[in-house]
Amino acid sequence: MTSIRVIQLKKYFGKVKAVDNISFEVKEGEFMALLGPSGCGKTTTLLTLAGIYKPTSGEIYFGDYLVNDVQPRDRNIGMVFQSYALYPHMSVYENISFPLKAKGSKKKDFHEKVLGIAEKLGIGHLLDRKPSEISGGQQQRVALARALIKEPQIFLLDEPLSNLDARLRVLMRAEIKKLQNDLKITTVYVTHDQVEALTMADRIAVFSNGKIMQIGNPDEIYNRPHNLFVAQFIGNPPMNFIEAEIKEIEGSTFATSEHFRIRISDTLKPYLKNLNSPEVIVGIRPEDVKIYENEELNKDLTEGILYVIEPLGRDEIYNVKVGDTILKVITEERLKVEVGKRVYCGFDAEKVHIFDRESEISIRR
Amino acid sequence: MLFFLLPSVILVTIFFALPVVLTGVLSFTGMDYSFKWNFVGIQNYIDMIGDFMISTVVKNTFVYVFFTLLIFNLGTALLLALFTTTVSDRIGGFFRTIWMLPRLTPSVVYGLLWIWAFDPTDYGLVNIARKLLFGLPPQNWLQSDPMLIIVVANGFVGASFGMILFTSAIKSIPKDYLYAARVDGGSWFFTVRKVILPMIKWQILFVTAYQTLSLLTSFEYIYIITDGGPAFSTEVWALYTYHSAFQDFRFGYGAALSMVLVGIGVVSALLYLKFFRFREMIKEPRIEVDS
């Protein structure tokens, strides 16, 4: 298996900077997700890795070899497209064997291989059908088979699950993850769905507007976002953000605003020196806020009105209006408060994130 | 609503519907420059079969249609479409634009260009090229290969129809298929053969059918360049019809000859409607693999 190194890659289309100076590495056998909203440059990056786009500048290494000028078909990659791109005039068998035929392989050589991989992916019984005659999920497996039949060193996937219905998506997520695990193939997976990225990937690169915002494993991305973009992109329901100022009050440090007074924990305090000014944005995930029906002393609670409740079955999302801000709080507890009544919110001090308001960078960066 | 359709309906009825009927009627008369209506039954058709010129005309027509269609209207058109879509759009567009020139140029001027190109002295383009490249003496093309001249002249015009259609078809192939083919490997030829050509199958069929009819009934450029000569060696059916009617003033006979073309036209139109209307009604080609 091969590792990938991208160094200062830029891809411009005329004036449009689709990919603007990114660098990252994918280790041998690693599953790397490129995550971001539409138009952020992740697909462009993938197509550049495939060799379909040529970099405007920058280098791409597969292992120790610079592959900038290597043609897609010589890069030994397998690729799955969002639309699957199965040739409609060919049968499933012919689609899967296409890459081997293209390299000049004869039927007697590849026949066994095709049968083998088809069995492995559960589509062995569909080999005579045309793509229009099989379901979406089956089409996807054919696309996977076609990509993997030449036993590539690198596996590239461009939002392969977005055309599937929700139930099938959950199923295939696990299957693809298992497949990758078994084959130990270096994989780059593009998606806009954070759940896919968080559940499948070993590491995630979060993209925005052609730049990488952060690279890390799911735990780092989720619990230690480097900047505001990553913090608000990851997590459902998204993180709550409050504009505040850092102030010293009676020997303790707080982030305060008109309605909020949030204590800064001792672990967090040393990082405050990274700030350029006392103006910050406080971030707190909905699951790290606790709601109390009564005001309790010795806790720095924030007062608010219960605005609306969104029941989710297992959890409930409480929307609490504090001044002009609506805090989303998620909890398994069922509160006995009515909408419109006063409630009190407590923030888990260890889980508070502080971002410099101007640079949008986390102080823990 | 009637108001909207009236002008068109009136004009089309007088100059299309009526002539169609009239042609049929006239074909049963022996009308000539005196414009007298003398009905002769099917005499014209009998004459047609016995006409000593007919076999030559038929042969010329088939040779002309076959070669122009194959080499230019299909062959060159496909080549142009495939090539101009492989290179960058600017360069490809440049060549496609140039290939549109013949079709847009008034026929008499276009004819002049080929008259010059095949000029029998060493002043003509082809003879110059032969002299410069192979050192050969000038040839009188009009005498030796008149069919070549008309196939080439019509071909350069004909190629642009298919070129436009095929180019648009190739461009509408979803990019993912082409990317997948590039990743999976295979030379340019392989991709063209296995992926692109099968996906524009319908367009190829349509161009073949449509252009065959077009060629069977064309005669304008032939009239201008060789006028059926020398000695009827390039006299195709449509031109023969024209000559009979407007040179020999045999209107009745000319109408009968025209009826053959009308017949071909009607049959083709019905075939199109059956085969291809189905395609026209569906906006997108049926190649989307969508779940």
Next chain:
Amino acid sequence: MMKEYRLTFWQMKKEKITKAVIISILIVITLPIMLTYAWLILASFSTDMKYGIIPVKFTLHNWRFLWKSIEGYPPIWRVFFNTLVLALSVMGLEVFATILGGYALSRFKFRLRETLLKTVLVIHAFPSISLLVAIYYILKITGLIDTLTGVILLKASLEIPWGIWIMKGFYDQIPWEVEFAGLVDGYSRIQVWWKVILPLVKPGIAVAGIFSFLSGWSEFVFINTFILSQNTWTLSTYVKAIIGDFRFVDYGLLTSVSLFYIIPTIVFFVFANKYLLRVNITGTKG
């Protein structure tokens, strides 16, 4: 297990070589067109041509027909005028009929709609030359033979079906809501069409107008067949006659007259080649 990515020189350059070969082939097969048109322009301004394509000396003598008519031929400006009248009238008539007809087929629901659409396609595929004999008769008995009017009516009639198809395409693009709004605002259908819809299909009208003008300008067969006296000649018959008389004798004159004739074509070409391809693609769906 690391894959070797060391490539031969051949493999690296393969893509570039393929493209170079393709461009070379394209140049070779396009050469006839480029050379013949170049000759047309160059020969018209030159006294003589060496190797057929290299001008010898600049001259305007070939263009003398502009100020002095050639023996036995009508003055060029009369012919030019005829051609202009023909082209403009064909354009006017076609645009008139097709902006109406296209709207009807796009917007009105009536029982014959399907049939009419099919008819339009049939007519377009039909060989018009097969009707020349009958048309000659019709023009003769209506007294329209040897008149430009006859040719104008004929040409427009045969091109109207295609024009309707094109205009229909443009009308189809306009959302129904715009018409509803007009009707709700108090206009009658015709007023809505005139005031609201027509301005929205201006590009379509421009397309129809340009193509019908050029078509009328280039018309040859009908003129050749139905026009008998020199007075009603158009540039196409003029050029044909000149080619007949001066072939092999005076290519300079031939090319200059021809170049004069195709000026509108070239003008159109230079300004519109970008839009040309887009229109063709829209008009030939499927």
